[in-house]
Amino acid sequence: MSRPVIGITCYVEPARFTVWDMKVALLPYMYVEQVVRAGGQPVLIPPAGDPSELPARLDGLILAGGGDIDPSRYGTAPHPRVGYVREFRDAAEFAILESALDRGIPYLGICRGLQVLNVALGGSLHQHLPDVVGHEGHSPAPATFGQAPVKIVPGTKLAGILPANPTVPHYHHQAIERLGDGLTVSAHADDGTIEAVEVEGRAFALAVQWHPEAAEDCHLFEALVTAC
Secondary structure: OOOOEEEEEOEEEEEEEOOEEEEEEEOOHHHHHHHHHHOOEEEEEOOOOOHHHHHHHOOEEEEOOOOOOOHHHHOOOOOOOOOOOOHHHHHHHHHHHHHHHHHOOOEEEEOHHHHHHHHHOOOOEEOOOHHHHOOOOOOOEOOEOEEEEEEEOOOOOHHHOOOOOOEEEEOOOOEEOOOOOOEEEEEEEOOOOEEEEEEOOOOOEEEEOOOHHHOOOOHHHHHHHHHO
16 A cells, blocks of 8 residues: 655755755654654645645645744734744745645644644734743743643544643744634643644644654654545
């Protein structure tokens, strides 16, 4: 049985490697490893061309983590801590997500991928979560994942994939404020932050605010591949 093809969106940023220092389409390799480990065939999708055509050629889609969404997309002026906004990436990912949802292909949003899903469906974001929850636990230090528990909502699709109170890797300073249309909350942090959502009435369209690519297990990736 052939591996299902899983598209993963990626960054475009300046990077240094071997003798080169240039603009690069890149992605943390943990995403690739987890998809392969789960039985999928990863394909990187840069924010270029017309990504909205790609879901017709994919078995599944992952929107990966990254910089902040332009707050104008949910009708808000930017907070001083908003950073790494890339309008070309916003445009590409909103387009490919809309196409993927229209076609009903299995979808997994990770960190920014949850935020894109929420905003695409009419929701809004807390632009700097420490202002809301009063602590830095969701993003404890630069380039450092925090480890914190989340509470899975019983009866959700996510509850059939993960244990009730898993400890998961966190690295985010934004989160859902107003929930998008047609979304069901499927996990919370202890401080009330929404940590996962799923699209009502879909076989597999869910997103998490944490970083499962950095976890030891690959349950979410396995569930995506199984759905494909």
